[in-house]
Amino acid sequence: MSGPARDNPRSISPIFWLLFGAGGMVSALFGPALILITGLLAPTGTGIPESFLSYDHALAFARNPIGKLVLLAVIALFFWHGAERLFLTLKDMKAGPSLVLKLGTYGVAAAVTLATIGLLLAIGF
Amino acid sequence: MPDPAKRELRILRYQPGVDAAPAFGTFWVENAENLSVLEALQSIKDTLDGSLAFRWSCRMAVCGSCGMMINGAPKLACSTLLRDLPPGPVTVEPLNNFPIERDLVISVGGFVKKIESIYPYIIPKEPRTIAQGPYLQTPAQLAAYESFSDCINCMLCYAACPQFGENPDFIGPGAMALLQRYNGDSRDAGRQKRLDAIHGEDGVWSCTAVGICSEVCPKSVDPANAVNQNKTNSAFDFFLRFLRKE
Numbered sequence: 175m176s177g178p179a180r181d182n183p184r185s186i187s188p189i190f191w192l193l194f195g196a197g198g199m200v201s202a203l204f205g206p207a208l209i210l211i212t213g214l215l216a217p218t219g220t221g222i223p224e225s226f227l228s229y230d231h232a233l234a235f236a237r238n239p240i241g242k243l244v245l246l247a248v249i250a251l252f253f254w255h256g257a258e259r260l261f262l263t264l265k266d267m268k269a270g271p272s273l274v275l276k277l278g279t280y281g282v283a284a285a286v287t288l289a290t291i292g293l294l295l296a297i298g299f
Numbered sequence: 300m301p302d303p304a305k306r307e308l309r310i311l312r313y314q315p316g317v318d319a320a321p322a323f324g325t326f327w328v329e330n331a332e333n334l335s336v337l338e339a340l341q342s343i344k345d346t347l348d349g350s351l352a353f354r355w356s357c358r359m360a361v362c363g364s365c366g367m368m369i370n371g372a373p374k375l376a377c378s379t380l381l382r383d384l385p386p387g388p389v390t391v392e393p394l395n396n397f398p399i400e401r402d403l404v405i406s407v408g409g410f411v412k413k414i415e416s417i418y419p420y421i422i423p424k425e426p427r428t429i430a431q432g433p434y435l436q437t438p439a440q441l442a443a444y445e446s447f448s449d450c451i452n453c454m455l456c457y458a459a460c461p462q463f464g465e466n467p468d469f470i471g472p473g474a475m476a477l478l479q480r481y482n483g484d485s486r487d488a489g490r491q492k493r494l495d496a497i498h499g500e501d502g503v504w505s506c507t508a509v510g511i512c513s514e515v516c517p518k519s520v521d522p523a524n525a526v527n528q529n530k531t532n533s534a535f536d537f538f539l540r541f542l543r544k545e
Binding site: 187262 | 461498499502504508530533537
């Protein structure tokens with residue numbers, strides 16, 4: 175607790191906690207709207223332009239730099255938020271060794287983030 | 300058929316070094332309309348078994364001495380009335396997550412060390428002479444920390460906290476509430492020292508936001524809020540330390 179810094183190494187938890195917090199904010203603000211629009215309104219054609227779900231439309235969005243940032247934020251931060259929640263829950267339930275749990279939660283979020291970045295770059299501008 | 304004028308208490312008894320393991324002892328006390336668990340214990344000690352050990356002082360939920368597990372929940376014995384508990388035997392045990400010193404008395408040494416570790420006093424911005432007069436605070440400046448100053452160090456939050464139960468080195472909710480009491484005080488300049496004391500795994504980051512600390516607090520201090528505020532402070536400090544001038 176107290177004492178010189180060498181007895182009290184700084185935790186790296188803030189990195190994951192801030193990603194968790196950012197993900198919570200993004201998912202609370204945009205999650206329900208996204209589910210409503212892409213899951214219900216667009217497939218049933220309710221109040222949404224027909225071209226909304228077209229391949230060209232989606233591709234143009236994913237090629238736009240701001241579109242890329244939006245996709246990365248929504249996909250990656252949702253995963254980091256879920257990873258932290260799941261990790262703490264599994265840890266509290268003593269579901270397995272800490273390293274396994276971290277790989278299964280933070281590891282998945284990191285892999286998804288890297289894959290998203292890679293795909294967004296590969297899809298071109 | 301039990302006597303309705305009497306109430307059964309099952310009390311965990313343990314004397315380390317003498318008893319092999321803690322074991323329950325049963326006592327019957329004369330019931331009364333306003334009898335608290337503490338008064339029931341006092342009556343047992345006075346009339347049935349003088350060797351029963353428990354801490355108490357003020358009898359009015361101010362001193363924080365008589366915290367114990369009553370029917371499995373952390374409560375102050377003085378402010379828990381027998382009539383508010385379900386009928387049947389009342390179970391009384393020492394606070395969870397602490398070593399037992401004797402019977403209902405737990406060892407508080409670890410908790411006191413934690414309190415000491417967060418600089419539980421005002422660290423003035425600069426030395427102040429008597430001629431400069433007293434510090435002045437606006438009502439808003441007082442409100443910024445006042446609720447956290449209501450903590451009576453009863454340790455009920457520690458008995459409830461599953462993370463403290465897992466890791467006795469975790470700084471815990473009560474000490475974090477006290478830390479916020481000083482960090483939030485306009486007269487204080489010790490914020491950075493305190494943040495440095497809690498930035499480790501055993502500091503604020505052991506908390507998993509269960510929140511039961513605030514539910515069991517008998518003084519509505521809301522330690523979970525103090526912990527959360529300091530997760531934010533510690534997280535910003537994690538990155539902003541690179542910009543800070545030492």
